[in-house]
Amino acid sequence: MILSMIIAIDGPAASGKSTVAREVAKRLGFKYIDTGAMYRAVTWKALRDKVDISSEDALTVLARHAEITISELEDTRYAVTIDGEDVTEAIREPKVSAAVSSVAKLPGVRATLVKKQQGYADIYPNMVVEGRDIGTAVFPDADIKIYLQALPGERAKRRQRELKEKGHRIEVVSVERDILKRDKTDSTRATGPLAKAADAYVVDTTEKTIGQVVQEIIGLAKKS
Numbered sequence: 556m557i558l559s560m561i562i563a564i565d566g567p568a569a570s571g572k573s574t575v576a577r578e579v580a581k582r583l584g585f586k587y588i589d590t591g592a593m594y595r596a597v598t599w600k601a602l603r604d605k606v607d608i609s610s611e612d613a614l615t616v617l618a619r620h621a622e623i624t625i626s627e628l629e630d631t632r633y634a635v636t637i638d639g640e641d642v643t644e645a646i647r648e649p650k651v652s653a654a655v656s657s658v659a660k661l662p663g664v665r666a667t668l669v670k671k672q673q674g675y676a677d678i679y680p681n682m683v684v685e686g687r688d689i690g691t692a693v694f695p696d697a698d699i700k701i702y703l704q705a706l707p708g709e710r711a712k713r714r715q716r717e718l719k720e721k722g723h724r725i726e727v728v729s730v731e732r733d734i735l736k737r738d739k740t741d742s743t744r745a746t747g748p749l750a751k752a753a754d755a756y757v758v759d760t761t762e763k764t765i766g767q768v769v770q771e772i773i774g775l776a777k778k779s
C-alpha cells in the first residue's frame with residue numbers, strides 16, 4: 556500500500572503534462588495539482604481587475620490574498636476557481652497565455668504560490684503535481700520526478716488542436732512562436748526556472764501516445 560507519494564511532472568509548454576498528469580492521478584487515486592493553473596488564475600484576476608502586471612508588489616499582494624481551488628469534476632476534468640469565481644475556461648484564453656510568463660517570473664509571486672503548493676502536501680499525502688519547477692524547487696524530495704519533452708512542432712500542433720476545440724483559430728506557426736517565447740521566458744528567469752532536475756526521468760512524448768506515457772509513469776510509481 557502507498558502511504559505517501561509525490562509525483563512531480565515538469566516540462567515545457569504543451570509537452571503533454573496536463574493530460575498525462577491528470578490520467579496518472581486518476582488511475583492512482585491521487586490529488587492532482589496544476590500549478591500552471593495557479594499562475595494563470597493570478598494573471599487572469601490581475602488582467603480583469605486592471606492591476607498593473609509589471610508591479611511585483613501589487614501582484615504579490617493579489618497572489619497572497621487569493622484563494623485558489625483546483626477540484627476534480629468527473630472523468631479527468633478539473634475546475635479552477637479564484638476567490639470563488641470559476642475561471643476554468645477563462646485562464647486558457649490567449650490573452651492570459653500571453654501575459655502569464657511575465658507574471659510567473661516575479662519572485663514575490665513565485666514565493667507566494669510555491670508556499671501554497673507546498674502547503675497542499677500537508678493536506679494530501681498522495682499527489683501528482685505538474686509545473687515547471689516542481690522537481691527542482693517546490694518538491695525537491697519528490698518520490699518520482701518526470702521531465703516531459705516533445706519537439707516544438709509537435710507541441711504547437713497539439714496546442715493548436717486544443718485551441719481550435721475552444722473556437723480559437725490560430726496558425727500553427729504562430730502557436731509555435733508563442734510556445735517558444737514562453738519557454739524562453741520560463742527557462743531563463745532567475746527564480747524557479749523551467750529545468751530538469753538532475754534525478755528526473757526524461758520522457759520524450761513526441762512519438763508516444765498518452766497511454767504509453769501514463770503507463771510508463773505508473774510503472775515507476777509501482778516500482779518505487
Ligand code: DC
Pocket residue numbers: 568569590591592594595655656659660685686687688689737741
Ligand atoms: O503549464 P501552463 O502552460 O498552464 O503554465 C502557465 C505558465 O505558468 C507558464 O508560462 C509557466 C508558468 N509556470 C511556472 O512558472 N511555474 C510552474 N510551476 C507552473 C507554471
